[in-house]
Every structure is written in C-alpha cells, then in structure tokens.
Amino acid sequence: xxxxxxxxxxxxxxxxxxxxxxxxxxxxxxxxxxxxxxxxxxxxxxxxxxxxxxxxxxxxxxxxxxxxxxxxxxxxxxxxxxxxxxxxxxxxxxxxxxxxxxxxxxxxxxxxxxxxxxxxxxxxxxxxxxxxxxxxxxxxxxxxxxxxxxxxxxxxxxxxxxxxxxxxxxxxxxxxxxxxxxxxxxxxxxxxxxxxxxxxxxxxxxxxxxxxxxxxxxxxxxxxxxxxxxxxxxxxxxxxxxxxxxxxxxxxxxxxxxxxxxxxxxxxxxxxxxxxxxxxxxxxxxxxxxxxxxxxxxxxxxxxxxxxxxxxxxxxxxxxxxxxxxxxxxxxxxxxxxxxxxxxxxxxxxxxxxxxxxxxxx
Amino acid sequence: xxxxxxxxxxxxxxxxxxxxxxxxxxxxxxxxxxxxxxxxxxxxxxxxxxxxxxxxxxxxxxxxxxxxxxxxxxxxxxxxxxxxxxxxxxxxxxxxxxxxxxxxxxxxxxxxxxxxxxxxxxxxxxxxxxx
Numbered sequence: 001x002x003x004x005x006x007x008x009x010x011x012x013x014x015x016x017x018x019x020x021x022x023x024x025x026x027x028x029x030x031x032x033x034x035x036x037x038x039x040x041x042x043x044x045x046x047x048x049x050x051x052x053x054x055x056x057x058x059x060x061x062x063x064x065x066x067x068x069x070x071x072x073x074x075x076x077x078x079x080x081x082x083x084x085x086x087x088x089x090x091x092x093x094x095x096x097x098x099x100x101x102x103x104x105x106x107x108x109x110x111x112x113x114x115x116x117x118x119x120x121x122x123x124x125x126x127x128x129x130x131x132x133x134x135x136x137x138x139x140x141x142x143x144x145x146x147x148x149x150x151x152x153x154x155x156x157x158x159x160x161x162x163x164x165x166x167x168x169x170x171x172x173x174x175x176x177x178x179x180x181x182x183x184x185x186x187x188x189x190x191x192x193x194x195x196x197x198x199x200x201x202x203x204x205x206x207x208x209x210x211x212x213x214x215x216x217x218x219x220x221x222x223x224x225x226x227x228x229x230x231x232x233x234x235x236x237x238x239x240x241x242x243x244x245x246x247x248x249x250x251x252x253x254x255x256x257x258x259x260x261x262x263x264x265x266x267x268x269x270x271x272x273x274x275x276x277x278x279x280x281x282x283x284x285x286x287x288x289x290x291x292x293x294x295x296x297x298x299x300x301x302x303x304x305x306x307x308x309x310x311x312x313x314x315x316x317x318x319x320x321x322x323x324x325x326x327x328x329x330x331x332x333x334x335x336x337x338x339x340x341x342x343x344x345x346x347x348x349x350x351x352x353x354x355x356x357x358x359x360x361x362x
Numbered sequence: 363x364x365x366x367x368x369x370x371x372x373x374x375x376x377x378x379x380x381x382x383x384x385x386x387x388x389x390x391x392x393x394x395x396x397x398x399x400x401x402x403x404x405x406x407x408x409x410x411x412x413x414x415x416x417x418x419x420x421x422x423x424x425x426x427x428x429x430x431x432x433x434x435x436x437x438x439x440x441x442x443x444x445x446x447x448x449x450x451x452x453x454x455x456x457x458x459x460x461x462x463x464x465x466x467x468x469x470x471x472x473x474x475x476x477x478x479x480x481x482x483x484x485x486x487x488x489x490x491x492x493x
Contacts, residue, residue: 033426034401222400222426290448292404292424314403314426321404340406340422340429 005050006143006201010208014218022116024051026221033222037316040190040227041357044149044156045219046211051115054142054198055125058108059134066101066109069128071246071264073256077103081176083187086254087246088124089266093273094242095249097121098234100187102176110183112144112196114236128265142181143204147216148194148227150357153186155214156195159207160184168195189224191231191355229322230315232284232351238295238311239282239324247273248326249310250282250351277329280307284351285323285337286361289344293323293337300336300343307331317354318361324351365393367459371475372484373435375417378459381475382466386441390463391423391432391454394488399425402451407443408465414440416474421464423454436474438467 002025011018016027027048029036039045057066066074072086082103088096097120101111113121118138125136147156157165160182167177168184173193176185183198199207212218225235234240240249247255247270255270256262273279287293293312298305312323323346327335336343352360370378376395380388396402404424414420414434421432443465447453454462469475479487 028427029400032401034403226426290404291406292429294429314424316426 003051005048006204007048007050007208010205011048011218014212016218016220019221021221022051022114024115026051027218029220029222030218033220033226034316036217036219036223037226039217040149040192040219040223041317041354042150044147044152044194044216045223046152046208046216047146047148047219047221047224048143048208049146049196050143050201050204052144053113053115053118053121054139054144055111055113055122056108056137056139057111057125057134058137059132060107061132062107062109062134065129065132065134067262068132068264069125070101071255071266071270073262073264074101074103074109076256077101079175080104081171081178081185083174083176083185087240087251088121089245089264089270090242091265091269092242093245093247093266093269095236095240095244095246095251096124096242098236098240098251100185102185104178116237139198141201142183142198143201144196144198145204145208145211146188146190146194146196147211148188148190148192150193152192152194152216155216156197156211159210159214189231189233190227191233191352192227192357226313226316229311229313229324230317230352230354232353234324235311240310244326245270245273248280248282250324279329280326281329281331282310283325283327283331284349284353285309285312285325285335285346286318286349286353287321287323287337287344287346288334289346291321291337291339291344293321293339293346297323298338299325299327299346300338301331306335309337315353317357318359322353366481366485368481370459371435371478371480372487373433373478374487375433375435377433377435379435379475379478380463381472385472386466386468387436387438387475388463388466389435391458392484393458395430396455396458396462399423399427399430401426402454405447405451405454405464407445407447408440410440410443412440414438414467423451432464434467435478436467437470439470440465441468442466 070086307327406422419431
C-alpha cells in the first residue's frame with residue numbers, strides 16, 4: 001500500500017493520474033504532461049512535493065555534525081535562511097542521497113531529503129550522531145508545495161500572510177524565510193524562478209486551492225522530470241547512487257575541498273578519484289538523429305563502447321531529445337547511441353540545456 | 363456509451379484496423395492506447411515495401427514516458443505510411459481513429475480479419491483491463 005500526501009484527494013478531484021513513486025501515490029499529470037511543462041516555462045505551475053522529507057537538526061553540535069556528514073560545507077552558511085545543495089556520501093564516496101540544507105541558527109539546521117531514500121537517510125543520520133550533541137526530527141507534520149515559473153513568485157505571494165509577502169518579495173535566490181510553521185524558500189527543481197513552500201499539513205489543501213484560484217496550474221511528476229532534465233539537474237537513483245561518486249556524476253562543484261582538514265565522510269576516496277585521469281566523466285547529450293534518448297541506452301564511438309545514458313527523455317522546450325550520460329574520458333564532440341539496435345548520432349554538450357525558459361544550445 | 367467506432371476491427375494489443383474493401387487495410391492505435399501512453403513525441407513507422415506478420419512488431423510509438431511497440435494485426439505488405447506523423451506525432455493523441463492512422467497493408471489473407479475483435483468485444487477487453 002503506497003502512502004498518500006495530505007493532498008491526495010485534491011489531486012484525484014482535479015483529475016490527477018496517480019502512480020506509485022518512491023513509496024507514495026503521486027500525480028503523474030492532470031491531463032497533459034507537455035502542457036504542464038510549458039505552463040511552468042511560460043507562466044506558473046505547482047507541484048505537491050510533500051512526499052519529500054523535511055528533517056530538523058537541532059543542538060549545540062548540529063554544525064560540526066553536518067560538516068562531517070556532508071561533502072559540501074555548511075560553514076559557508078552565515079545568514080539565517082541561507083540554503084546549500086550537497087551530497088551525503090558513504091565511506092566509499094558513493095552518494096547516499098542529495099539534499100538541500102538550510103541554516104536557521106547555530107543550533108538549528110533544516111534539510112530536505114528524497115522520498116524514496118527517507119528511511120535509509122534517517123538511519124544513516126542517526127548512525128553518524130555518535131559523539132555529537134543534537135536531535136534529529138523528521139517533520140512529518142509539514143506539507144511542501146513547489147510553485148515554479150516566471151510568474152510563480154508574484155502569484156504565490158498574493159496568497160500568503162502579510163509577513164511572508166513582505167519578506168518573500170525581497171528574498172534572494174537560495175534563501176528562505178520563516179513565519180511560524182510556514183517556511184518560504186526561493187529554490188526549485190525546474191530551472192525557473194519560484195518558491196518551495198513548507199506549511200502545516202492541515203493548511204495544504206486550502207493553500208493549494210488558493211494557488212489554483214491565482215492561476216497556478218497543478219503539475220505532476222512527469223513535467224517535474226522533464227523540467228529538471230532540461231535544467232541540468234541530477235535525479236537521485238538515476239544519475240547518481242551509492243555506487244557512484246559526485247565526481248562521476250557531474251557534481252564535483254558541490255564538494256567543498258577547502259579547508260583541507262575538514263574530515264567529511266568519503267573524503268579520502270574522492271581525493272584519490274580526483275587525481276585519476278581514467279575516472280568517468282558526466283556529460284549532456286542532444287540527439288541529432290531521430291528517436292528518444294532513454295535511461296541505460298549504450299553509447300559508442302565507432303565500435304568502441306564509451307558509456308551509458310543515466311537519464312534521458314524528450315525535452316518539450318527544445319522539441320528534441322536530451323540526456324545525461326556517464327562516459328569514458330576523451331570522448332569527442334559527438335557519439336552514437338544505440339536505440340533498438342540502430343545507431344543514432346548525438347552531440348555532446350554541457351548542461352544545462354534550458355535556463356529561465358531559454359535554450360542554452362548553440 | 364463507448365466512442366469506439368463500430369466499423370473498425372481491433373487487436374488485443376490495442377491496434378485498430380479498417381478494412382478498405384479492396385484487399386488493403388489501414389492500421390493505427392486505439393483511443394485507449396493513446397490515453398495510456400500519454401503525450402506522444404516520436405513515431406517510428408515501417409518502411410513501405412516491408413512485409414509484416416500478424417502479431418509481429420512493426421512500428422514504435424514513444425511518449426514522454428516510454429517507448430511502446432506497435433504490432434501489425436494482419437500479415438501483408440506495407441503499401442503506405444502516414445509520414446505526417448514524423449513531424450506531428452501528437453496527431454495520434456488528438457485523433458487516434460482518424461488522422462492518426464499509421465500505415466496501410468496489402469493483405470495476404472483477408473480471412474485473417476475474422477480473428478480480430480469487433481468494437482463491443484474490444485470495449486469489453488478494455489473494461490476488463492481497467493479492473
């Protein structure tokens with residue numbers, strides 16, 4: 001039996017096609033995945049992301065704990081509400097999960113982890129607490145709604161408390177502000193401007209309906225996936241997992257190497273990998289021939305296998321197929337993808353493919 | 363009331379077939395099939411002149427979600443394909459039983475048509491799959 005978010009009945013009543021995802025029954029789309037994608041690129045759309053887990057970390061040693069736990073360094077966070085994207089690694093340098101962590105004060109950090117990895121993550125978090133004075137509390141009482149698109153902030157703010165309207169209007173990207181149990185963050189997973197909003201579960205339905213009245217279109221997980229792919233954002237479980245490191249997943253930029261004496265989990269393995277010229281690279285692909293790039297398709301340079309697609313699909317904004325792939329070093333500007341036994345050519349590019357509604361392809 | 367056209371025949375694998383009465387047939391995928399697939403973004407059609415077998419895969423439709431094989435309901439030679447689908451695969455979503463047709467076949471054995479489902483039998487099959 002899949003779990004249901006507090007918005008489950010609302011999704012069904014609005015025509016959501018419900019599918020299992022990460023242990024939850026979630027809307028795939030409400031009619032057309034493509035229209036929902038365009039709605040976010042052109043105006044404003046909203047996603048129920050209550051299946052993801054908000055975790056509060058409180059205590060005098062929350063900060064040293066997180067500096068050991070995460071590959072990125074929370075010491076970069078100096079102001080209340082500032083956010084940081086990081087991988088959480090195992091001892092082998094593999095990715096246990098990717099997450100966003102917010103700094104609230106020296107004794108209080110908040111992180112958001114993936115739905116499908118929540119139980120594993122919580123066990124891992126507990127296991128690492130030895131010697132650190134802090135408490136870890138999953139906030140199952142909170143719902144989370146992402147409102148994304150060029151008009152998302154204006155439309156969403158019009159439906160919030162006066163306090164949040166004021167603070168939210170001035171909020172910088174990758175920052176958040178709180179008002180009671182409401183938490184408003186200028187973050188997202190679409191490559192568009194917008195907010196991710198945490199709020200008490202019992203207020204989620206009325207807020208969702210209020211956003212609908214403001215002209216924000218409900219969008220499903222289908223559009224969420226094509227939007228994040230175009231935006232060059234990795235998906236846990238496809239683009240990286242416990243067997244692959246951030247360096248092999250295009251996430252080297254999220255590793256804080258300085259200061260050198262910060263001993264985070266997985267550091268020694270990553271440091272060795274960093275110097276290894278044979279380590280695989282992570283690239284973007286645009287299909288130049290006909291077809292659709294899919295997860296796990298094999299890549300070739302002539303007869304030589306050179307890698308594999310980690311996640312791919314059709315990019316509605318570009319009207320072409322795109323993908324992320326893990327490849328051998330030294331790949332050229334093009335390669336071939338094997339689709340149903342046929343070779344189709346693809347161009348190697350650097351993600352993102354789309355930023356703020358505009359194609360990044362030359 | 364179902365909108366499944368009475369004049370067409372259907373395969374269990376969700377293709378439809380229209381008997382043109384001159385030894386040829388037009389083939390596409392059903393309304394139910396396009397609905398399950400969602401927004402289509404790519405169609406790979408057979409080449410004209412190819413011989414297809416009843417039950418054999420001969421085309422591919424890809425939605426934003428996934429790729430699906432299309433099976434020929436009958437045996438014969440492909441004599442025409444709907445090339446407009448190359449640039450507008452969404453035509454299948456919009457008009458599965460009409461402008462979204464996929465290919466035409468010259469039948470080897472018109473008797474094969476008798477083994478296909480009529481609209482009522484196909485509707486019953488869809489209703490059963492929904493449960």
